[in-house]
Amino acid sequence: MVQERINEKLLQKSIEIYGRAWLSKSEKRSLYFHLSIDLWIAFWRLVNGFVRLRSCATGKFITVRGNPRIEGRGKITIGDHCRIWSHMGVTQLYAGPRAELTIGNHTFVNTGTILSATNRITIGNNVQIANQVILMDGDFHGVDDREKMKAPSEIIIEDDVWIATRSMILKGVTVGKGSTVAAGSVVTKDVPPFTLVGGVPAKIIRYLNKPE
Numbered sequence: 644m645v646q647e648r649i650n651e652k653l654l655q656k657s658i659e660i661y662g663r664a665w666l667s668k669s670e671k672r673s674l675y676f677h678l679s680i681d682l683w684i685a686f687w688r689l690v691n692g693f694v695r696l697r698s699c700a701t702g703k704f705i706t707v708r709g710n711p712r713i714e715g716r717g718k719i720t721i722g723d724h725c726r727i728w729s730h731m732g733v734t735q736l737y738a739g740p741r742a743e744l745t746i747g748n749h750t751f752v753n754t755g756t757i758l759s760a761t762n763r764i765t766i767g768n769n770v771q772i773a774n775q776v777i778l779m780d781g782d783f784h785g786v787d788d789r790e791k792m793k794a795p796s797e798i799i800i801e802d803d804v805w806i807a808t809r810s811m812i813l814k815g816v817t818v819g820k821g822s823t824v825a826a827g828s829v830v831t832k833d834v835p836p837f838t839l840v841g842g843v844p845a846k847i848i849r850y851l852n853k854p855e
Contacts, residue, residue, distance in 0.1 A: 652678060653665070653671065653674050653675070653678065656674050656677055656678055656681075657670070657674055660673075660674070660677065685706065688706035688707055688708055689704065689705070689706055691706075691707045691708070692705040692706050692707035692727070693705075695707045695710060695711055695713070696711075696713065696721060696727075698713055698719070699713065699719040699720065699721055699736075700718065700719065700720040700721070701720075701721045702721060702722045702723035702724070702725070702748065703723045703724065704723060704724050705721055705723070705724070705725045705726075705727070706725075706726050706727075707726075707727045707728075707729070708726075708727070708728045708729065708730045709728060709729035709730030709731075709733075709734075709754070710729055710733070711727055711729040711733065711734040711735065711736060712729075712733050712734070712735045712736070713736050713737075714735070714736070714737045715737045715738040715739050715740070715742065715760075716738075716739065716740045717738025717739050717740060717741060717742035717743060717744065717760060718738055718742070718743045718744070719736055719738050719743075719744045719745075720743070720744070720745045720746065721746045722746055722747045722748035722749070722750065722768070723748045723749070724748055724749045725746055725747075725748070725749065725750050725751070725752070726750075726751045726752070727751075727752045728751075728752065728753050728754045729754055729755075730754060731754040731755065731774075732754040732755025732774065732775065733754075733755065734752060734753075734754060734755060734756045734757075735756070735757045735758070735759070736758050737757075737758065737759045737760065738760045739760065739761040742760040742761050742762055742763060742795075743760060743762075743763045743764070743765075744758055744760040744763075744764050745763075745764070745765045745766065746758075746766045746770075747766055747767045747768035747769075747770065747802070748768045748769070749768055749769045750766055750767070750768065750769065750770040750771075750772070751770070751771050751772060752772045753772060753773050753774045753776075754774050754775075755774050755775040756772055756773075756774070756775065756776045756777070757776075757777045757778070757779070758778050759777075759778065759779045759780070759781075760780055760795075760798075761780055761781040761795040762780050762781065762794075762795035762796065762797055763780065763797040763798075764778055764780050764797070764798045764800075765797065765798070765799050765800065766778075766800045767799075767800055767801045767802035767803070767804065767820075768802045768803070769802055769803045770800055770802070770803070770804045770805075770806070771804070771805040771806070772806050773805075773806060773807050773808040773809075773810075773826070774808045774809070775808060775809045776806050776807075776808070776809065776810050776811070776812075777810075777811045777812070778798055778800075778811075778812045779798075779811075779812075779813065779814065780795045780796060780797060780798045780814045780815075781793065781794075781795030781796075781814055782795075782814065795814055796814040796815035797814075797815070798812055798813075798814065798815070798816055798817075799816075799817040799818070800812070800817075800818045801817070801818060801819055801820040801821075801822075801836070802820050802821075803820055803821045804818050804819075804820070804821065804822050804823070804824070805822075805823045805824070806818070806823075806824045807823070807824055807825055807826040807827075807828075808826045808827070809826055809827050810824045810825070810826065810827065810828045810829070810830065811828070811829045811830065812824070812830045813829070813830060813831050816830050816831065816832065816833060816834070817833045817834070818830065818833075818834040819833070819834050819835050819836030819837070819838070820836045820837070821836055821837040821851060821853065821854070822834045822835070822836060822837060822838050822839070822840065822851070823838075823839045823840070823851065824840055824841070824845065825839065825840065825841030825842075825845075825848065826841075827841075827843070828840060828841045828842060828843065828845040829842075829843045829844050829845060830844070830845040831844045831845070832844070832845075834847075835847070837850060837851040837852070837853050838850050838851060839851055
């Protein structure tokens with residue numbers, strides 16, 4: 644079982660480097676070397692996650708690349724096997740006083756993303772959040788009276804959602820299970836499960852196939 648797993652990783656690395664399976668013992672030795680580097684990098688990303696997310700409630704095997712910005716006096720919870728990248732743009736996680744930001748298991752948050760909770764943001768399992776996505780559950784001030792703060796409203800991102808680059812999810816929105824938000828979209832209304840939405844404001848483009 645272990646050897647099968649190793650061979651699978653070797654094949655993936657071989658295709659990545661050579662564009663094919665290895666053809667010689669020397670190529671295979673080179674692949675072992677590259678895999679050892681990958682394991683070393685993964686180890687230090689685990690350590691980095693432990694250090695950078697020390698103010699959060701965290702699960703197991705969370706990897707962090709770069710230095711995300713963690714702020715606020717609220718509660719930030721991050722589930723098992725999450726990946727948070729912050730190396731090409733600063734990823735920001737914010738939970739204001741009495742606010743909650745929850746990220747489920749196996750979820751990926753890419754670089755330059757802003758997750759800002761003044762009430763509650765809940766992100767499910769196996770969610771893919773691309774570069775420079777913004778989730779904000781509050782407006783911070785009104786349009787007519789800019790001194791008056793409007794009430795925040797919870798954002799819910801259900802399991803298996805993909806939010807593409809530079810999308811924005813606004814307050815009070817639920818994005819249904821298995822849905823995809825196209826790049827550059829501004830989502831102001833709930834998204835039904837297993838749909839592709841896009842545009843400003845986002846509208847349904849088509850329905851997606853449900854996994855069997």
